[in-house]
C-alpha cells in the first residue's frame with residue numbers, strides 16, 4: 001500500500017483574497033472523502049491546486065511520499081492524480097468501446113511498445129471490457145454516446161478517467177445535471193470503484209455524500225472547519241449553522 005496523498009500547509013491567494021488557507025490533510029489510499037462547503041468556500045480551487053491547473057502560493061502536495069507540487073497538469077495525471085473528464089470530451093458519434101479505446105491508446109503511447117507485441121490489441125480490448133464491467137456499462141458497448149441517457153454518459157466519462165489508472169480520483173460534482181431517476185447509477189458506480197483508489201468527491205448533494213463517503217471535510221472561507229465521519233459532521237453545531245441548515249439534520 002502507498003501512503004496516499006498528503007497536503008501540507010497549502011495556501012492560495014488571488015490578489016488579496018485568500019481562497020486556500022494553510023490546508024493540511026491526507027487522503028489515505030482507498031479512502032472515500034467528501035469535500036463540502038458553501039458556495040465560494042474554495043472547493044474547486046482546491047481541486048485545481050491538486051490537478052496542477054493552479055499553482056499554490058505556498059505548501060506541499062505529496063503523493064506516495066513524492067513531492068508532486070512542481071509537476072504540470074499532464075505530469076500529475078501520469079503521477080496518478082485524475083479528475084473526471086467532462087462529457088463534452090466524449091466523442092458523441094463514437095461508441096462507448098471506441099471512446100474508451102482512446103485514453104488507453106494515449107496512455108500506451110499509441111504506436112509504441114504495446115503494438116510491438118502480437119497480443120497488444122487483444123490486451124487493449126480486454127482492458128476496455130474490464131472497465132465496462134467495473135462500471136456496469138457493458139450492455140452499452142456498441143451504442144454511440146449520443147444515444148445514451150445523461151447519467152450513462154457520466155459513467156462513460158468515469159470509465160475514461162479510470163482508463164488512465166489513477167491513484168487519486170477527484171469527482172467534481174459527479175451527479176450535477178443528472179436527473180434524480182438516474183442518480184442511483186452514479187452512486188452505484190462510485191461504490192464499485194477499485195478499493196485501492198483514493199476518491200475525493202466534491203458534491204453539494206448531501207444524500208450522495210452520505211451514501212458514498214466515509215470521511216467528510218468541511219471547507220469554509222478557504223479553511224478546514226472540521227473533518228470527521230458523516231455522523232460527526234452532521235451533529236457538529238457549527239456545520240449545522242453554517243452549511244447544512246436544520247432541514248438536513
Ligand SMILES: Nc1ncnc2c1ncn2[C@@H]1O[C@H](COP(=O)(O)OP(=O)(O)OP(=O)(O)O)[C@@H](O)[C@H]1O
Nearest residue numbers: 014015017019037038039040041042043044045046
Ligand atoms: N481565478 C480566480 N481569480 C480570482 N478569484 C477567484 C478565481 N477563482 C476563484 N476565485 C474566488 O475564489 C473563491 C473560491 O472559489 P471556488 O470556485 O473555489 O469555490 P467553490 O467552493 O468551488 O464554490 P462553488 O460551490 O460555488 O463551486 C471565490 O470567492 C471565487 O470568487
